[in-house]
Amino acid sequence: QVQLVESGGGLVQPGGSLRLSCAASGIIFSLYTMGWYRQAPGKQRELVATIVYGGSTYYTDSVKGRFTISRDNAKNTVYLQMNSLKPEDTAIYYCHARGGEIYRESWGRGTQVTVSS
Numbered sequence: 001q002v003q004l005v006e007s008g009g010g011l012v013q014p015g016g017s018l019r020l021s022c023a024a025s026g027i028i029f030s031l032y033t034m035g036w037y038r039q040a041p042g043k044q045r046e047l048v049a050t051i052v053y054g055g056s057t058y059y060t061d062s063v064k065g066r067f068t069i070s071r072d073n074a075k076n077t078v079y080l081q082m083n084s085l086k087p088e089d090t091a092i093y094y095c096h097a098r099g100g101e102i103y104r105e106s107w108g109r110g111t112q113v114t115v116s117s
Helices: none
Strands: 003-005 010-012 017-023 033-040 044-050 057-059 069-072 077-082 091-099 104-107 109-115
Touching: 003 091, 010 104, 017 033, 017 091, 033 069, 033 077, 044 069, 044 077, 057 069
Parallel strands: 010 109
Antiparallel strands: 003 017, 017 077, 033 044, 033 091, 044 057, 069 077, 091 104, 091 109
16 A cells, blocks of 8 residues: 655745655655645645656746755655745645556645745
């Protein structure tokens, strides 16, 4: 059974930093592209960043230069380092995995990030 468990969310002031983690189990981690999505109140879920096994990354324009996605393949964990946070980054952040020998997608339950003074 696939499990993606996020941690690291919280309340932070504008300009601050947070590091999200997502621990994956029940999958062959090397076969999966890992990503982070977010959903703000009243908005659709949007892609934030992805990372493939070899380390290539993608970022949505609004987070480029501020967020960094990384993965530790030995620990089956993906991270999202978020710097220079803005109020518009406030959302529930979801971990996402896609791939596998038989293609499938899985989601974590999400972690709340609130950027406010």
